[in-house]
Amino acid sequence: MTMTTPHLDNVSSSVAFIHAGRRHRQRRWMLITGTMALLAAALCCAMLILGNTIYPLDQVLRALFGEQIKGVSFAVSTLRLPRMLAGLFAGFAFGIAGYTFQTLLRNPLANPNVIGITSGSSAAAVFCLTVLQAGNAFTSVAAVVAGLLTVVVIYILSRGKIFSIGRLILIGIGIQAMLDAVISYLLLISSEKDVPTAIQWLSGSLNGSKMNELPPLVLIVLIFTPILMILGKHLHVLELGEQSASSLGVSTDKTRIALIVAAVFIVAIATATTGPIAFVSFLAGPIAKRLVGNGSYNLIPAGLVGINLVLAADLVGQFAFVTRFPVGVITGLLGAPYLIFLLIRMNRKGEL
Amino acid sequence: MSNVTVSNGRRPSPHIPKHFYTVLIVSLILLGTSILASLAFGSRSVPFHDLIDGLFRPEVDTYEANIIRKRISRTVFSLFCGAALGVSGSLMQAVTRNPIADPSILGVNTGASLFVVCGMAFFGMTTASQYIWLAMLGAGLTSIFVFGIGSLGRGGATPIKLVLAGAATSAALSSLVTAILIPRSHVMDQFRFWQVGSVGAGTWGSVTTFIPFLLVGLLIGFLTSPALNALALGDEAAKGLGVKTGTLRLIAALAGVVLCGAATALAGPIGFIGLLATHLVRLLVGADLRFVIPLSAVAGAVILTVSDIAGRLIGSPGELEVGVVTAFVGAPILIILAMRAKVRSL
Numbered sequence A: 001m002t003m004t005t006p007h008l009d010n011v012s013s014s015v016a017f018i019h020a021g022r023r024h025r026q027r028r029w030m031l032i033t034g035t036m037a038l039l040a041a042a043l044c045c046a047m048l049i050l051g052n053t054i055y056p057l058d059q060v061l062r063a064l065f066g067e068q069i070k071g072v073s074f075a076v077s078t079l080r081l082p083r084m085l086a087g088l089f090a091g092f093a094f095g096i097a098g099y100t101f102q103t104l105l106r107n108p109l110a111n112p113n114v115i116g117i118t119s120g121s122s123a124a125a126v127f128c129l130t131v132l133q134a135g136n137a138f139t140s141v142a143a144v145v146a147g148l149l150t151v152v153v154i155y156i157l158s159r160g161k162i163f164s165i166g167r168l169i170l171i172g173i174g175i176q177a178m179l180d181a182v183i184s185y186l187l188l189i190s191s192e193k194d195v196p197t198a199i200q201w202l203s204g205s206l207n208g209s210k211m212n213e214l215p216p217l218v219l220i221v222l223i224f225t226p227i228l229m230i231l232g233k234h235l236h237v238l239e240l241g242e243q244s245a246s247s248l249g250v251s252t253d254k255t256r257i258a259l260i261v262a263a264v265f266i267v268a269i270a271t272a273t274t275g276p277i278a279f280v281s282f283l284a285g286p287i288a289k290r291l292v293g294n295g296s297y298n299l300i301p302a303g304l305v306g307i308n309l310v311l312a313a314d315l316v317g318q319f320a321f322v323t324r325f326p327v328g329v330i331t332g333l334l335g336a337p338y339l340i341f342l343l344i345r346m347n348r349k350g351e352l
Numbered sequence B: 001m002s003n004v005t006v007s008n009g010r011r012p013s014p015h016i017p018k019h020f021y022t023v024l025i026v027s028l029i030l031l032g033t034s035i036l037a038s039l040a041f042g043s044r045s046v047p048f049h050d051l052i053d054g055l056f057r058p059e060v061d062t063y064e065a066n067i068i069r070k071r072i073s074r075t076v077f078s079l080f081c082g083a084a085l086g087v088s089g090s091l092m093q094a095v096t097r098n099p100i101a102d103p104s105i106l107g108v109n110t111g112a113s114l115f116v117v118c119g120m121a122f123f124g125m126t127t128a129s130q131y132i133w134l135a136m137l138g139a140g141l142t143s144i145f146v147f148g149i150g151s152l153g154r155g156g157a158t159p160i161k162l163v164l165a166g167a168a169t170s171a172a173l174s175s176l177v178t179a180i181l182i183p184r185s186h187v188m189d190q191f192r193f194w195q196v197g198s199v200g201a202g203t204w205g206s207v208t209t210f211i212p213f214l215l216v217g218l219l220i221g222f223l224t225s226p227a228l229n230a231l232a233l234g235d236e237a238a239k240g241l242g243v244k245t246g247t248l249r250l251i252a253a254l255a256g257v258v259l260c261g262a263a264t265a266l267a268g269p270i271g272f273i274g275l276l277a278t279h280l281v282r283l284l285v286g287a288d289l290r291f292v293i294p295l296s297a298v299a300g301a302v303i304l305t306v307s308d309i310a311g312r313l314i315g316s317p318g319e320l321e322v323g324v325v326t327a328f329v330g331a332p333i334l335i336i337l338a339m340r341a342k343v344r345s346l
Helices: A004-049 A057-064 A072-104 A117-132 A136-157 A165-189 A192-202 A215-238 A242-247 A252-274 A280-292 A299-319 A327-349 B002-009 B020-040 B048-056 B063-096 B108-122 B128-150 B159-181 B185-195 B204-231 B235-240 B245-267 B273-285 B289-315 B322-340
Strands: none
Touching: A004 A057, A004 A072, A004 A280, A004 A299, A057 A072, A072 A215, A072 A252, A072 A280, A072 A299, A117 A136, A117 A165, A117 A192, A117 A252, A136 A165, A136 A215, A136 A252, A165 A192, A165 B159, A165 B289, A165 B322, A215 A252, A215 A299, A280 A299, A280 A327, A299 A327, A327 B128, A327 B159, B020 B048, B020 B063, B020 B273, B020 B289, B048 B063, B063 B204, B063 B245, B063 B273, B063 B289, B108 B128, B108 B159, B108 B185, B108 B245, B128 B159, B128 B204, B128 B245, B159 B185, B159 B322, B204 B235, B204 B245, B204 B289, B235 B245, B273 B289, B273 B322, B289 B322
């Protein structure tokens, strides 16, 4: 008895310690997520209020609820609301899809931007926009199919005897170079009047977002976010590594395929709607992780970071300079240095 | 198969590789064929007698004959560019001791683009002879930067680290390029004309601007090839053989940058030629750089010229830029290299 008491004490104190730690982490998660949601809401309001003319919030709200106010109604409901909603949903979509890829492949560099999935969707969308002159629904479907196909091709080519994330990234970059060549070819053969639209779209822009373009994106995000959240519990276990995951009873292959399909759906639809907004899917995950801390499931924080990035970058692009820049240029200027910084750090630590 | 073992053994053999003469003759025949094809085919088809008129009878002044004369300068220019890019790829691969080093993968093209855009936007430069130095400076600084990042940490510059460093740098620089271009529509037009990566703009003027750089670069490439062979054995071994590795690296890398910088300045960014040419040649004659470097010049010239012909035919009645064609045929080499690589060596 005298032997076991201190041992028991030890156990109960360490259990208490673990509980305290978990409570602390939960509190931090709630705090950060809440703050980011508030920030996103503030940015949404700013998107509606700011513009060539600045309207006060009460007028904006009244216009949103259907009241006809001269000037305000048109600007808010036809121009600013679709733009805000496109940014909101696309930002969230890029954020959660990027996070899923990064967690799944246990490497922040493995995201749809770097490994060519975005290029696959872009190529299909440009083809539909310029050559087929197809409508939105068809373009969205084509973007999703092309994104999935790109994933399948990259996966088959990079299988090898032992799966290596390095090989997958190299092959993804090669595929991306080929797809970009295809996009250039499509731009060449498309008629002159479609080219500016296509180029604007390719740099990722919220300009000219229209209400009737949004339903596919909204629908897909609403359907697949819960799926990612439910499967995400498994994803969290996958983060421990393949072997630990299967010994904890997670069927790794099925979960992985389901997650990839869901994430590709989301990223491809977002790409088809707003164009590839550079680096959002790459930045959202690491930023969320830095804010919330490791060890929790950060899907929603990553999505919120995505929203904040896109909306803030769009506001900066619209109002910070004399010329208006599309949102993708701003996120590119922000994201690329961070990518270089991340590479330097990973190389130093020997993580590649 | 014997070639493969030579390339794995990495031993610079004193004697000429087995298939060298066959490969040389075949590639020269291909070169001749591609020159003829480049003159004969294009987005507009020209009858044979006009081809003869354009080539040999300067007094004939028909539309078709003038098309042929334009194609002559274009062909010469594309041969020179291809040779420069091919040798540049071989040199960069040898200097970095890395199979995937190619100007486009190292982000050198985007570096040159950024500097050219700055020259156009901030210093009002309009002609290639003005911004050729800027392009070269941009190419040089970017390659140093990319290689610097890629070789940090354990294991030095592995392919995956280099590719990622190059891709990240390219992304960063191209967002800068876009940001500079968007407010300046006049520069945008000028830059888009340059950026298409095309040898179609090749005039006798650009050929003469190019020649000094080409000659210097090729000469350095040929002269340093024996020492570069020693470098392939590893830095220690090379030092043991009396090679000053630092100086050698600097000179050879400089030659590589001059070659691809000049080609990029005059023709716009054209990717993957160096990768494709060098690997093709190494597959055929082994790893001895004394043979690889001259043959990659020939191979690069053939590949670029054929790609240009393909671009003219596919894009007819317009033209598909040669840079697009080379990316499409060259990128699979990167994929194949990645597929064959051992996991550890990535």
